[in-house]
Amino acid sequence: MAEFVVAMLVHTPVWVYVLLVFLLFRGIKARIxxxxxxxxxxxxxxxxxxxxxxxxxxxxxxxxxHVSTVDGWYY
Structure with missing residues (x-):
């Protein structure tokens, strides 16, 4: 189980962590x-x-x- 969690954290793209930090920041800011x-x-x-x-x-x-979607290029 621990190997799975470590592998998941190691192989997660950097942009996911950037998005997480941004969303956490926006969520904390939204409380005010x-x-x-x-x-x-x-x-x-x-x-x-x-x-x-x-x-x-x-x-x-x-x-x-020229429109990109989550599942690839949209034609």
Whole structure:
């Protein structure tokens, strides 16, 4: 069991640890009440709408060739 955990930690890409630290930092920072502008509040939903639109196939094929997804290149 310990060998598995060590192997998992050793073979995990560095970007995963960077993302973990960033998310931990954002989570701790989110505990403090703050005022957020409407632009910042709408940024993530707008991004997901745009990515969903790309995924739906409504844009020209040349745009799709440059969109990377988790499971590989999207054509």
């Amino acid at each position: 009440p703050a005022t957020v502008t409407l632009e910042k509040l709408a940024l993530i939903p707008a991004l997901f709408l745009f990515l969903g639109y790309l995924r739906s196939g409504h844009l020209p094929r040349s745009v799709h060739q």
